[in-house]
Amino acid sequence: MPQITMLEAVREALFEEMERDPAVVALGEDIGVYGGAFKATEGLLAKFGPERVMDTPISETAIVGAACGMSYLGLRPVAEMQFIDFIACCFNQVTNFAAKSHYRWGAPVPMVLRGPSGGGVHGGPFHSANPEMYFVHTPGLKVVYPSTAYDAKGLLKSAIRDNNPVLFFEHKFLYRRIKEEVPSGDYTVPLGKAVVRRKGRDVTIVSYAAAAHTSLEAAAALAKEGIEAEVIDLRTLQPLDRETILASVKKTNKLLIVHEDTRTGGIAGEIAAIVCEGAFDDLDGPIARVTGLDTPVPYAPSLEAAFLPSVERVAAAARELAKY
């Protein structure tokens, strides 16, 4: 099997899905001739033509609105946000139009809204965001946030085939940094299923996206100290795989949640509540979290490093927890 990056995995998923199903179309800013700001859609236009690969005006509301309309006629549009931060420009279309469509009047919106997200690349306050929780908070949307190339391809295929609006976050720090063997043919990874990346008995670390790699690095460091951390990669935030989280906490009796998103209102709080509701008696210590700070993502590398959850912060929090 060839080794490919997460970016190539995304591209492969788009190619294969467009080849498989003529109802799959792509639209977004500069996705055609230019191939996308990160080249995730490079080559799509040449192969599938301008009817299926649409360069659009800089108009996020129109992109998402049009994608909703296309989906009503049975297409499966994949709309790109050049950077996911710009999803704020079409918040209304996403949360009021797409999300409520099926509940209100039974009209499914089989649309994928994908784009590069996350910090660590010195993008500053408008090119580094993790806005996933706005959408996790909105019933009717699904939210996917992969951390590996294999998952990115398999989850994107599942997202495209899903009958609901799916927000697909691609952590740009991981785009070209991780490389792994990915099958070149068709396979899917189901939405709503977390995966245990590392088995352990002392503490459960729940994480996703780039922070999952931070957590794994911390777990490797902790192992040298004799602390065996179990690392869960959520992969999908909505629907959330409660069972996998609860089963692990029941085994390790300790929970640390790590995410790059800001602290207040981040998914750590929600997971903490779920564990309190479902496994309170199994807890031997307080639920801990290591997250991005409650600030915009700053530009200067020194500030950004202070903002992001680091291996050291994760390891330190796990060490504290292991003492209980």
Place this chain on the structure above:
Amino acid sequence: MSTNLTPSQHLELYYFMQLNRQLEERLVRLFRQNKIVGGVYSSLGQEAVSIGTSYALEPRDWLAPMIRNIGTLLVKGFKPRDIFTQHMAKYTSPTHGKDGTSHFGDLKTRHVVSPISMLGDLIPVMTGVAIAGRYLGQNIVAMTWIGDGGSSTGAFHEGLNFAAAHRAPFILVLENNQWAYSTPVSRQVPLKNLADRALAYGIQSRIVDGNDVIAVYETSKAAVDECRAGRGPILIEAKTMRMKGHAQHDPAEYVPKEMFEYWKAQDPVARYEKYLTGHKLWDAGKKSEIDARIERELDEDQKFAEESPMPPAETVEQGVYCEGCHTIEADWRRPKKEVMPPAASVEAVWKVADFGSFGTDKPAKSANSGSDNGPQPSLKEPAKTEAEPEVPLRVPFGRGPKDRAFVRESQEKAPAADRRGKPFHKGHRGKPFGKEPHGKRGRR
């Protein structure tokens, strides 16, 4: 305005307009009896816009109503019971009580997209519908409505620009009822004619007397034909007047009494009744026959709605997601292989055919290799029609009959001041701006 409508189509237009009006009157009564859960947003005085525009569509075409376009739903085949039950939040309503008013639709047979309360959002959505229809080879036209107030939203402009850039077979009816809740149009938009918004997007526009159902229909029909021929999108401004408050709770005391009086004399149903009588398209017997049919249908459907149950509480969590309850299948009307490689493959380079055109008449043009998005719009002139003497002059918005400048202008131009016979304004893609684009009128 002359029309090719058959006598029975004329009567059908009356049926829909009167059904629209009587249905809403009943909604008002039900509201006063506390049987409506939320609000009632009246389209009194605007029925000709809803009916005349949607009547120009074919069954395969798509529409998305706004809050005052209940009439369009009736034309598309929904029944009064759907409207009653929606307003009364009944389990038997199309949304099973999940949403109210005109907020429902039908993807499969009637091709209606449900509106949301945020104004302008339907414009990009229906643009997407139009683009998808073209992609699938369905040769459809998509239509939606927006108010004078909603024309200030970002979604309006983003949507219209997107539609224009993609030459979507899309019609936007700008229903200028002169009031955005309590704010008159003059305080919202510094334009005499909101149709001028089209100039910014290089698309065709048309202004029509929104209280003349035949004029609305003919204008819409011509626009539908233009769109189907690949010359969309088109903006139609229908000048009309909201004869009630924003919703039932609002007595609209901010509207000058004289304005109501002026427009009451323009009542679209009364005008159309006079038209039918004048053209000998019906007699008193026919009218009472239709009116009785409407009464009967409304009686029956209102009874059905009133006797329907409220949704059971246990359904509250149902339907947030589609978990296999719908099969999604596109209706392909062209061979799929046309959109698959190798047929669809192109050389992915921009071919900029014309540049450095600053100062010339021709705008720069660029296109994907091998597939221009469509022909540059070149307009054929609609057949010249004689202004019909019984149709009063269109009153430019914001200018009443007492406006001296207007009276003078009208006398100079009468009867040609009625613009309905004039060709579409061409936008910048045709020849340079016409000798007298409609927007010039009324300016210094």
